[in-house]
Amino acid sequence: MLNNLITVGALFAVFANASLIHNQPRDGVITLDLVLPTNEDLEKRQIGETDYFLKGTNWPKAVVQVGSNKDSVLLVVDTGSWLVQVPDISSNCSACLLPNGEVGLFNSNKSTTIERTGKPFKSKFDQNAYYYGEAVIDDIWLGSNFKIPKVLFNDVSDIGKGWPYGLLGLAKPPKGSENENVVLSAYKAGLISKPIASLHSRNSSGTSLQLFLGGYSKAQTIEPFSWHSIRDSNIHAYIDSFSINGKNIPVNSNATFDTGNSRIFVHKDVYSGILNALPDDPNNAKGSNKIDYSLIKDKTFTLTLFGKNYTIPLIAFIEPDCQDQHCGLMVFSTAAYNIGSALLRFLNLAIDYEVGNEKIGLAQWKASNTNNVVSF
Known part of the structure; x- marks a missing residue:
């Protein structure tokens, strides 16, 4: 991100005893549809002192549900960072919008499955693009009946105005932080065949995108x-x-x-x-x-x-x-x-x-x- 498509959202780590329910991975592969929104006048980005609007300023995104309350959040798929960031309702992020225009935030206080670690997470990309929050463990839902339990992610209470989006980091994590990578975690949990993620566009304009964990579209x-x-x-x-x-x-x-x-x-x-x-x-x-x-x-x-x-x-x-x-x-x-x-x-x-x-x-x-x- 900044120097830096989603659905397997806000996830850092999937513990070894995790298992998907209802919808099982097919042949060791999880397939996720992504969103490349177009004509979004609200897509505003700030670099230094310069503000500008570009209707074509789009990033691959996906919507996931978080916690027992299944709050929907939108995350940008980012191969330029490895951390996963979920904006919390306490961030008061009015620009954290879902594709339908509604605000999408995680109410961590209403989730009965959340485990708080008390450990602060801070990620800063520039003066106006940052995530400050707490490391928590909770369930991520990829659809109403598709769950990865006990995921470690940043429950973001303060999000910078220069990048008001949740984030799914897919970059290679630094040594010692491998548990902060969703693909490695899914692999260790036995959910995918190999610790590999792939990204594909489907149509000729490249606006229909998919993310695969453990496989690809031949x-x-x-x-x-x-x-x-x-x-x-x-x-x-x-x-x-x-x-x-x-x-x-x-x-x-x-x-x-x-x-x-x-x-x-x-x-x-x-x-x-x-x-x-x-x-x-x-x-x-x-x-x-x-x-x-x-x-x-x-x-x-x-x-x-x-x-x-x-x-x-x-x-x-x-x-x-x-x-x-x-x-x-x-x-x-x-x-x-x-x-x-x-x-x-x-x-x-x-x-x-x-x-x-x-x-x-x-x-x-x-x-x-x-x-x-x-x-x-």
Whole structure:
């Protein structure tokens, strides 16, 4: 997040004696539908002193229920952080909204299954983006009859206004904090076949998303996953280059792969190369950070990662829900490479959390409205 799709929400740890009830995982895989909201005028983000609205500022999200009272909360799926944050009613977070516009908060005082540890949790990403709360243990419901009991998460009583969303951290946890990772915890509890999570887009626009624990959708994958070590580092990939309209733009650098970031951040020279390689646009001046959807809707570019080419729709560079003449570009110039959900929705991404042998998995994506779910 910030440097940083959900449903298995606010979870840090699932204890070894945990078990799912009613809906059992199929062949050791849990499948979760995610939400990539569009046209949300309430999606406001603050960076330093600058406030701005972008209708295409979207992050993969999902709704889960928490505690015996089954309070619904919305969480952002974030491969840029590993902690899981659940906004509590005591936070008075009026911007913690569910997809229907209602406020979604956890009333920890009404849950009869909660266990309080008394241990404070504090996570701060910048001055206006932070989570302060208490480590608690309670049940997470993935639907009305689908439960993971005794999950450890941050019951957030103070949430920053710069990032007013719950969070499902899917990054690799630091050494010694493995119990704060939901995938490892589900694996240790015997709920999934392997400690691997994968993210897939289903439709051609990349706005229908799914998260799989322990497996993946073969119907949405052209080829087997290619695996690369991320031991002792965050979730990242080595970018060799972008190739757009026959123009090769060298990168030769690692980049954080961060679904908690909706944009594509690259160095200045790469940013300029991408803009210059995009089709000439009579409707938008160079430097306007806008482009006509009709000029790119059927085009692709090549992204080379770890020496392997991946074909990505060119619409990865614009806001996910735009099909008009003035679509906002989602690529920006910055000091650090950070590839966000704008592009990652068109690349099958998997993370293997096996302790000491952590890896990132990449595979060519294809749109499919069917599922052939298999375990890793």
